[in-house]
Amino acid sequence: MKTLIPLCCAALLFSACKGTTPGTTANQPKDNMDEVAIIETKFGKMVVEFFGDDAPKTTANFKKLAKEKFYNGTTFHRVIPGFMIQGGDPNTKSDPHSPRAGTGGPGYTVPAEIKQLHVRGTLATARTGDQVNPQRASSGSQFFINVKDNTSLDRGGYTVFGRVIKGMEVADQIVAVPRDGRDNPDDPVKMEVKLVSRAEAGL
Secondary structure, eight states: OOOBOOOSTTTOOOSOOOOOOTTSGGGSOSSOTTEEEEEEETTEEEEEEEOTTTOHHHHHHHHHHHHTTOSTTOBEEEEETTTEEEEOOGGGTTOTTOTTTTSOOSSOEEOOOOOSOOOTTEEEEOBOOTTTOTTOOEESSOEEEESSOOHHHHHHOOOEEEEEEEOHHHHHHHHTSOBOTTSOBSSOOBOEEEEEETTTTTO
16 A cells, blocks of 8 residues: 655644654653664765654664665655655665555554654654554655655654754755656665764764
8 A cells, every 4th residue: 555645635634743842852762872874875975863762663663674774775756845755665676666666665564653843854754644544653664854844744643753963955955856747756866774873973
């Protein structure tokens, strides 16, 4: 079943959800505050820190997939200027322009952990709509990066689990690339994801 973020009125979810300001010390994982992710693309690198306290299951799942190199070779298969960039679908490894792009994952979902707001630079999980997913469970692998403050998504209920703390200009370049009618970049933007210490990330 296709994994979607809300791109039309039918997919927007309007029940209120509360969040806190991302990036405070309280929102960082207590178990390993030093660990960050590097998302590397042909445009450069983005460094991501996690909201491990607010989204522990989502954070643990992202880290697990990163350690397994699950994300390596996947693409940002949906880019919408003024909105977000979405990626992490394994279907895009063999064919970035596959009609199945946006439908894949590791074969499971992750329970919703809806607390944080969708401010510029935050990472959130994609998911299917309420009509088939009333629990608002997250995609097992697909995520998106907000390139602006997307307050409409705060009403929709999506799990925000991290934020870009270095290299947001890379996301700005990705979201501006030429794209087809499905918002898939004409020239694929592949990613590699790895976990490193803050020192290794140059922080």
